Amino acid sequence: MDLRDAEAERNMEPNHSECIYHMAVDIGGSLTKLVYFTKNNDHSDDESEAGVSCPVLKGRLNFKKFETSKIYDCLEFIKSMKLHLGGSQQQDGLERQITAIKATGGGAYKYADLFKERLGISLKKEDEMDCLVAGADFLLKVVRQEAFTYMDDQKQFVQIDQNDLHPYLLVNIGSGVGMYKVDGDGKFERVSGTSIGGGTFWGLGKLLTKCESFDDLLEQSSRGNNRAIDMLVGDIYGGMDYSKIGLSSTIIASSFGKVISDNKDLEDYKPEDIARSLLRMISNNIGQIAYLNALLFGLKRIFFAGFFIRSHPFTMDTLSAAVDFWSKGEAKAMFLKHEGFLGAMGAFMSSDKHGLQELLVKQQQNPNNMLCCD
Numbered sequence: 001m002d003l004r005d006a007e008a009e010r011n012m013e014p015n016h017s018e019c020i021y022h023m024a025v026d027i028g029g030s031l032t033k034l035v036y037f038t039k040n041n042d043h044s045d046d047e048s049e050a051g052v053s054c055p056v057l058k059g060r061l062n063f064k065k066f067e068t069s070k071i072y073d074c075l076e077f078i079k080s081m082k083l084h085l086g087g088s089q090q091q092d093g094l095e096r097q098i099t100a101i102k103a104t105g106g107g108a109y110k111y112a113d114l115f116k117e118r119l120g121i122s123l124k125k126e127d128e129m130d131c132l133v134a135g136a137d138f139l140l141k142v143v144r145q146e147a148f149t150y151m152d153d154q155k156q157f158v159q160i161d162q163n164d165l166h167p168y169l170l171v172n173i174g175s176g177v178g179m180y181k182v183d184g185d186g187k188f189e190r191v192s193g194t195s196i197g198g199g200t201f202w203g204l205g206k207l208l209t210k211c212e213s214f215d216d217l218l219e220q221s222s223r224g225n226n227r228a229i230d231m232l233v234g235d236i237y238g239g240m241d242y243s244k245i246g247l248s249s250t251i252i253a254s255s256f257g258k259v260i261s262d263n264k265d266l267e268d269y270k271p272e273d274i275a276r277s278l279l280r281m282i283s284n285n286i287g288q289i290a291y292l293n294a295l296l297f298g299l300k301r302i303f304f305a306g307f308f309i310r311s312h313p314f315t316m317d318t319l320s321a322a323v324d325f326w327s328k329g330e331a332k333a334m335f336l337k338h339e340g341f342l343g344a345m346g347a348f349m350s351s352d353k354h355g356l357q358e359l360l361v362k363q364q365q366n367p368n369n370m371l372c373c374d
């Protein structure tokens with residue numbers, strides 16, 4: 001965009017008094033995330049994921065996701081819920097076209113024209129990293145039972161002391177992976193990243209297993225056995241541990257390594273075994289990079305987020321085990337209930353018109369005011 005275009009775009013932006021920021025989107029490489037607020041008397045949306053009740057604001061925060069390749073489903077949903085007409089947010093109860101909403105993620109640029117054409121809404125762009133971190137901080141401070149650990153199939157909620165939340169490492173596993181050292185309110189630095197993330201799992205999984213959807217791939221992985229694909233320490237050491245360096249016989253020596261000597265074709269392997277190995281390989285790798293960054297920056301707490309996780313027990317177990325193994329039990333992997341909605345939440349919060357900042361202040365005065373998921 002040249003300077004004249006930028007100027008023209010600024011002039012076209014609606015004046016702030018016309019904007020109602022009761023919804024925000026985060027349009028990522030794989031998924032589009034929508035956060036929207038409904039008043040208590042609104043028609044409730046039963047399909048919303050882990051909605052959060054806000055008694056102080058007399059309403060509910062709703063969370064919804066769509067595949068970005070099916071962005072039209074998101075537009076249709078907004079239309080069907082009349083979110084572009086303000087729902088019951090209007091004081092006088094009349095429907096009124098909303099002119100702008102907050103948006104983040106690469107798609108806020110890519111799909112800006114589409115939102116304008118189809119819904120008459122301008123996307124007011126917010127930086128993806130700012131939104132992600134603001135969303136994480138908000139959810140961790142304000143929502144009861146937002147954070148938890150997961151190890152050996154045991155989920156344990158973590159009580160967060162909001163005055164002792166920072167510093168932490170935030171590992172966002174979306175299409176790719178970003179790692180952020182968060183030192184305080186709005187104080188953070190992107191310290192690392194890797195392109196081997198959720199998109200890799202989904203992409204390779206599609207190629208190798210012919211799965212029909214991400215959920216199908218995850219489901220397959222939960223039935224599979226990675227030993228049919230991975231080369232274990234025991235495969236190399238004749239069933240024995242390599243005790244001198246602390247490697248038990250069951251540890252993976254080489255992901256997908258067993259395939260080398262099998263002399264088999266892709267069709268000879270069970271798709272569920274491939275899915276399992278792939279999930280393990282990617283989760284282990286991310287867990288290890290995360291731990292190394294935590295070590296480098298002296299961080300004891302690592303929060304994993306992003307929709308790659310999907311609250312999937314095996315994924316969380318693998319990430320936790322990787323952090324535990326590499327840190328020798330020193331660092332802790334933690335997860336967030338609203339794992340993939342941090343960016344959308346942050347975008348929602350970036351306009352202070354809905355009273356959420358106020359809520360945060362109130363909540364800080366009285367921890368009993370924490371918000372609950374329904």
Ligand SMILES: Nc1ncnc2c1ncn2[C@@H]1O[C@H](COP(=O)(O)OP(=O)(O)O)[C@@H](O)[C@H]1O
Nearest residue numbers: 028029030031174175198199214306307308340
């Ligand atoms: N229903 C789904 N469809 C596609 N991918 C999904 C789905 N659920 C979880 N995923 C995983 O989540 C990743 C996207 O996570 P997300 O945090 O939304 O990142 P992004 O902002 O890059 O879209 C995908 O690459 C995939 O691994």
Ligand SMILES: CC(C)(COP(=O)(O)O)[C@@H](O)C(=O)NCCC(=O)O
Nearest residue numbers: 028029174175176177178193194195
């Ligand atoms: C480019 C991105 C910030 C986009 O975010 P996403 O849509 O993946 O959530 C992310 O994919 C990323 O950080 N990728 C890793 C690039 C790297 O550090 O190698």
